[in-house]
Amino acid sequence: MTPTELRQAEAEYCKSDPVYFVENYCHIEDKDADELIQPFTLWPGQKDALNDFATHRLCVVLKARQLGFTWLALAESARLLVLWTGRTVIGLSRSEAEAKELVRRLGVILLYMPEFVAPADHVPAGWAGPTFEQSALSLTVHFPDGPDSVFNGFASSPSVGRSFTADLIVIDEWAFQQYAHEIWQSAFPVVNRPNGGRVIGLSTIKRGTLFEEIFTNPTNDFHKIFLPWSADPRRDESWYRRTLGALGEDKTMEEYPATVDEALTVPGGAFFPELKDIHRAANPPEVPGRRYVTIDYGLDMLSAHWVDIDTTGRAIVYREYNEPNKTIGQAAEIINQLSAGEDIELFLAPPDLWNRSQESGKSRAQLFSEAGLNLTMSSRDFAAGCAAIKEWLSLDSEGKPYMQFYRCKNLVNCMTKIQKDEKNPNVYAKEPHSLTHAVDSLRYFCVWWTNPAAKTESRRKVHWEPDLYEDYENADSEGRAYLIKKYGNPF
Template sequence: MDTAERDALHRVREGEWAHCRANAHYFIETYCHIEDKDAAEIIQPFRLWPMQREALSEILSNRLTIILKARQLGITWLALSAALHELLFCEGHTCIALSRTEEEAKELVRRLWAVELKNMPELVREDGAANWGGPTYSHTVLSVTITFPSGQKSAFRAFASAGGAGRSFTANLLLLDEWAFQENAREIWLSAYPTINRPTGGRVLGLSTIERGTLFEELYTEDNGFHKLFIPWYADPRRDAAWYEQTRRDLGDLIMQEYPATPEEALTIPGGAFFPEVKRHTHVRAAPDMEGWRRYVCIDYGLDMFSAHWVAVSPENRAAVYREFDAPDLTIGEAAAKLRELSAGERIEQMLAPPDLWSRSQESGKSRAAIFAEHGAVLTKTSNDLPAGCAAIKEWLRDGGLTLCEGAAENLFRCLSRIQRDKARPNVYAKEPHALTHDVDSLRCFCVYWTHPAEAPRAAGVTWTRDQYDDYENAGEAGRAYLIRKWGEPVW
């Protein structure tokens, strides 16, 4: 090839490169590939379906995009191809991808280099390619690096979903695959979002099928900065009415979860919300005058989360949650100190807690309840009967018998309105996502235990000694009542 021919070829390549940079649709349909397990040749050119083309246009036009989709519509392939377009044509850019597990993170990387990059030798080749002066790529199991002739590098890094994943990197694109099913999604979002949150750029693309009660559902359904996309089961043109009817016969009502036709279907999951009666207009009220009301604290304690709620009960047997506190990683001493601090100046009738806190530790020989008492927070054991507790919460919520004071218990309201019915045990709420259960478990301690309306105010409380707390902790119900009559209500 003489100099004129080389120059002509160089101009053609430059023109093609510029055209691909300006037209992501052309780049994907001309150079990108996918795996089709049903085809004679597994690796196939990526020919976009009409709804995939529309989705790509909206992804490219918005900084924050969240996609609710039916299953197996090639949207992960579309997201990877869109990410690759940015990495190839914006030198020095970084994409951070978060998946449910490390194996799924590795699979994203494999798709990117083995299916996408490996099959576009006209544009990019593997490191060490002979007679090649264009960009090259290298990979590890969890990353792909594209090196340009200028020396600039673009990077794709994949992580399993874990708290703090991606925190130390600055990214141009944050890709969250099957977002609704990622562990620690809220913590991850808080740590990962700042990596792209810059005034001059940074984009988020989150995609998933639905899982109720998750951060993904919250971000998709609430008013925020995300551009919302829904991609129905029929986005695949090969799926016709006969296919859908056969699938419906095979799956029953679960078809709405796996293959929804509308966002409403996707959000109508079999079983549904456990507390559908909880609505802001019926269960969130202005704080009442609580003078003369009996006051309780109910808690759920664990190192992953300490949840506490302050509940006042009127002489007419109405209840109001007027304070909440949620924090992870608190020792028992810190949790007890927070209870005393937030209850200062109030006469608390009882601090109600689940019975698992009375199990003795093999290391110390003490129960966590005993350690709470040593730090000045004497707990009262409630029932661990989950069906009874769930029924008790529903009874209190019926007809607004228990309300939440406006602005005082927003996390409890969020959890009550989003927690789902257990699919195997419809008379109890689901224990996953676990992040929704802490506040509801705390409220359950109050609802399953409390039986009497408020009484006239008693004499002012007194400060107990450590020995008095120990006597109270080791006493039964009758003994505790006697000690309170003898010494008076304690002040925390």
């Protein structure tokens, strides 16, 4: 057989055996070794994962830190790029610097694979096989008898998913990528073909993220892979004890979990550990009590909740609404429709809705009023609001909750996932922002009820028409007091 025929026969075998390919033809950087470049010798967990990468179209990997899985995913990328013509692999990273690092590492793998590919600027004499060249964010394999194969590195951005087609997408540190939801919504159709397209998503855990949602969802099509800290056979119990002493229990469990449950627990991370099954109401309020609607509004999300308080002071959040891209007019109409036939005491909203627009001179609260929904301002005290929610979640002496939730799946889900702020454990984290809308809405009710910024009596008695607002703006203090007494507070 000629060298070319031998290479082709070996390539065919490597197509069917990813472990053989990696252990015989891939090199990586090992900063702990005497020589930086080392053959990629696989641990048992890496071998199993590599076979899973080749077998399953959608793979999500929850792992401990520093287990070489970025190198492993790049090795599988290299197998696809150098053994098949016309293939495209995309690497998604948190930043441009990290995207460049993916391309650089892939270049290292190919540079030390002379059996299958040669650098375009140093082609050996008599070489008739593929060559490769790379730039900062891309690497291209040129074939003498077929179309190029390409690896492109991208930094996380809302539109990146629509920028490419791909045979394989590698998502590195998925839980820590900004715009993860937007990227996945646009990237999944790229690989969602009947006979092709794969995803390898890698990350350590971060609660409340798309990565966690995908890994913990038992009904999606993802193949779940978990690698504990002990997957590296060089790590023993003494190594773990030293790590525990250096990082503490919470951080060690987060960065170096031993089990899936340990990875997902992240002790001390959840902001509402008080939330239990006992807080789920089996039925809606039997007899209507005092009812309130509380909202968090922005074009990115309208989140509204209906709260009923009975004569004993216990509350049931009995309805929720969460949808993005609603104008103020649409939001007001939706809330009024959902509240039809109910005696709503107040519609509570955050103070920022009373900030006046420089363009129109009107606040969003005023625009809501003109659209038929009169709002009452809640408190802006974030810490007090967080504490107030916890008070409502507490149990009485008989073990009964002061607040329950009836069919408010999104709110309960957000409250379960939302974490403590890393710098201030007295408040919940504002990232991921997708978790905060519903919790913010509930907070505006809880903090208002605990220490109301506006009494029930301040509820508007009439709809404030534009001319009435004009009279109020032009009136002196005595005139404004008269208007408020007669028509209610305009704000």
